[in-house]
Amino acid sequence: MAPPPPPTKPIPSVQQTPLTSASGPSPPPISSNSNPNTAPTTEKPPPATTSPSAASLSLSLPTHNHPTKSRFTVRPTGESGRTGFNPKRFSKIILRSSNPASRAVNVLWPVVPVAIAIRYALPEQKLAIFILHYLAMVPCANLLGFAGQELARKVPHVIGVLTETTLGSLVEIIMFLVLILRDDDGIDYIQVIKAAILGSILATMLLCLGLCFVVGGLKRSESTFSEAVSEAGSGLLLTAGFGLAIPTVFTHSLGDRLSAEDLKSKALDISRSTAILLIIAYLVYVFFQSQTHHGIYNDIFIEEELRDTDRHKELELRRLTFTEVVVALVISIGLVTLIAINLVDKIHFLVEKRHVSDAFVGLIMLPLVEKAAEHLTAVDEAWDDQMNFALSHVLGATLQTALFNGPFVVIVGWGLGKDMGLNFEVFDLAVLLLAILTVGNFLRDQKSNYLEGVLCVLIYFAIAVAALYYPNPEHGGSDHGGPSAPVDGHH
Template sequence: MAAPQTNGINPAEATNNETAPLIPHHSHNHNHHHRTPTLFPIPHEGESGRTGFHPSHFFLVLWRSSSPISSFVNLLFPFVIAAFISRIFFSHSHPLWTFALSYIGMIPSANLLGFAGQELARKMPKVAGILIETTFGSIVEIILFVVLIINHDEKEEGGNMVPIIQAAILGSILTNLLLCLGVCFFVGGIRHVSQRFHAIVSEVGSGLLLVAAFGLLIPSAFYSALKSEAKTVEVVIGEGVKVVVPLGHSDDFTLGKLEDDVLKISRATSVALILSFFMYIWYCASSQHSIFDEVIEADEHRDADREADMEKPKFTATEAVIALLLSLACVTALLIFLVDEIEHVVHSGVPDQFLGLILLPLVEKAAEHLTAIDEAWDGVINVALYHCLGPSIQTALFNGPLVVIVGWTLGKPMDLNFEIFMIGLLVLSILVISNFLRDGESNWLEGALLVIVYAITAIACWYYPNPDVASSNSLQQLKLINGTVANAIGGLRQAFTGV
């Protein structure tokens, strides 16, 4: 008899009768005629043994969460209540306290959202569960981006949210690729010396990240290549009189046209990246590509805490939905509090780039990071890797482009024209990660090096000037130049005509 096909997985590690493709298909095996057909059959590890909503069991499951680390995070829930109190009574007098309490309160709220998504995901086929869990983890990021773009108003002081959104997009990717993956490699390497992961996970992840980086680079590259054509220089023609002379070769290529072209390219690129994301989802979902399902299934069988996890009490489907709604409400409210106080935080001395690249991604990804680290500790390195690469891919291919489309709908000029500094960080980070993933094996040294790279990035972001100073690739600089041109021409006219 021929050996069963396992797509490169050791047959001892992959149990065929437990492998469930993401898109359910009808089986012609008549040995299962006693089972009741369902659209989403609940795997054994996702069964709660209960139905409906039971308050005592609900809070017990919520408290125990998915891991000991997540259980300790639940101790921070009083900060959620404190954040609401501070917002209502002390927002005007102590805005920094409101920001700090909301920031800490986001950690348990995001953790609950991730855990509820995980509980719901465990009731579905394996890869579908991973994708759903990742999606719910990214909802925090999507809400953050939408709240930021809604609050964007260039006419108000401190109302320009575009640089913060751009920094948060790249910061989210870098936090997952460098910090989260680095800690996973480090923690897993301490307990297991070295861990091998399947090539399909790293290859697809690295390829998609390169495509995403290419898409995010296009608007910035376009601007960098043509900005000299629209650049201007001040020429002194008399005491107190300056005129701004364009250096371009064509009078038709104005600053306004460059701005309009960058916006159009950003929007078209965003549509293409979102299309790429749905193609990626379909690739993972197709039954003929169930290699992901088998890899994750085999990995979970090696989970050191598999038996203990299966014995834990679990949410019912109803309780999982209630937990999702409750956590979504808390996350949305806390993010609104955070965004409203950003201006005060920046004025207190925290740079925009550090806020967007480091602080916001850390709190929005807290739940996913804790889950991935716990999986790496238990030896489930493929799932941990998927939790690091998956959110990065979704941010680059969907969440970031989505905020551009939302800004387009709201009539706000959100583009993908990133600072050269941030683009350099993204490209270098992807190169470092791709090199570490190439051999298909991880250890604690590689993890430590990734964390060190992230620390160096954080230090550089702290000293990087705000966009009004560092405008190497910012359309805001063009608007300032337009104002300078108008003022100079007005001064020149007044000097010669007296009007």
């Protein structure tokens, strides 16, 4: 029997440094055949799935974005190249912000301490307190949005968009919670919350999207966006509108067949059940976008990032460290909460003494200041020909309000024993459904131009004018938005 051949020393694997690319993992390293009875062979690596342009995304990063050691896997566009907290650099990065529009908003930072000081030094100046706090909310919300953007750049694209949208909605959630916790002092705060829910949807869906279409159309004849983004968004918007309409339709259909107490009880039960179903729909949407269909959206966002006309400037900007992001989030959330409490305190004065319609306060004024940071971000992305990113922020924020934030405050009110439902005024619900149909029609061809943008903005202004003249409901009367709801004599 012939002796076995001498063992062949395996060829060591070539350990390649993976490209940290936003498009996904690098190709597997070259390996050898370790069978001692056969000649070693070197397998040819499969073709790289990363396109040359996507690969250049990582290779073209500036030196300061590549740290020597890192504990976390961070996307190159979000790498700071340092750790810890540097107050001087932190302040410079915060004031520089993410885009020119957002940077311009930072001139309002001196208003923040002035507003807080006047609130406690001159409490009788109620109008000045409201105006100053309204202005002070803008830079604070902008800081929260910027911190969300910095965090989003450090994680995969799809998770980043969801994270940024969620953090951007914290202002709205805090405002809703402050309103629902307020004691009844002559103003129907639940009615203000209901108007604010629909107003937030309308402000994002009509005003913000319209401005995105306008600024995108200023630099090019038309902007294009992906069918995956527009179809999923418009379909979910229609679903959300249908869900929000059910309690209102039920209330107005049976207003003359049920007693007031029975109608109120049934409407609340339907609202709470609908709220749970809408939250489930939102969680399914998040799972769909971040897990099962992650690849589709990831490829869209990678291609979109490479279309950024200001990308060379973007890569040169310094980034916040993870610690600094956490600090920025803590500061902004604390300021937003304090300002929201002081702002809500003066709604009673605005409605009772200045005769401003609570429909206008909830439908127009509060949503504008809540969504300031998200609007600035989306408009800047549209200007840079990143319409898919802009649409994702606009539709994502709209869906989060309709499917999560609004239903969430219903659940909170349920726990607090308050009659917070989803039965809206007929005027509010009608304009919401018409706006959803209008926007869905504009998104259908995956193209946009400045004409469509101007039309969306004009529709929003028309709604604002109608809300300004909309009469306040009788306190304790049309709590459910129904004309048949009786008003007790002692009110």
